[in-house]
Amino acid sequence: MAFTLRDNDMLERYELLDNGTNEVAGSVEYSILQGRISLTHTEIGKAYAGQGLASQLLGQVLDEARERELAVLPFCPFAQRYIQKHPGYAELVPPQLHGKFGLQTQESS
Numbered sequence: 679m680a681f682t683l684r685d686n687d688m689l690e691r692y693e694l695l696d697n698g699t700n701e702v703a704g705s706v707e708y709s710i711l712q713g714r715i716s717l718t719h720t721e722i723g724k725a726y727a728g729q730g731l732a733s734q735l736l737g738q739v740l741d742e743a744r745e746r747e748l749a750v751l752p753f754c755p756f757a758q759r760y761i762q763k764h765p766g767y768a769e770l771v772p773p774q775l776h777g778k779f780g781l782q783t784q785e786s787s
Contacts, residue, residue, distance in 0.1 A: 679696060679697070679698060679729075680697040681697060681703060681731070681734065683695075683735070683738045683739070683742070686705075690709055690710075691706060691707045691708060692735070692738075692739045693705045694731060694738075696726070701723075702723065703722065703723055703725075703731055704720070704721060704723060704731050705720070705721055706720045706736060706739050706757070707720075707754075710748065713748060713749060714772075715746075715748040715749070716751040717736075717751065717752050717754045717757040719754050720756040720757060732756060733760060736757055737764070740770060749770060749771065750767070750770040750771050751771070751775065751779075758780055761781060762780060765781075768781050
């Protein structure tokens with residue numbers, strides 16, 4: 679299966695679309711304010727569970743945030759765990775907020 683990322687800004691969520699059916703396989707809810715994107719909830723549809731799509735979706739969302747030069751506030755627990763496992767994305771989170779989101783600072787790594 680192939681999937682495409684779409685920013686549905688009217689619903690304030692990124693959607694992962696199944697290219698075969700054009701169904702929303704999963705989404706990440708967000709809000710953007712003052713150059714910061716708050717990631718609040720990640721969800722994958724039951725029909726798509728267990729395929730690693732949440733990780734694929736979140737990686738694409740974080741890449742998009744990097745391209746748009748947005749600071750990331752990962753309030754969603756899955757987003758926090760994803761960034762902990764993929765420390766290359768920790769630079770997107772303001773350093774003074776690393777502790778709030780369970781991330782190691784440069785000094786402690």
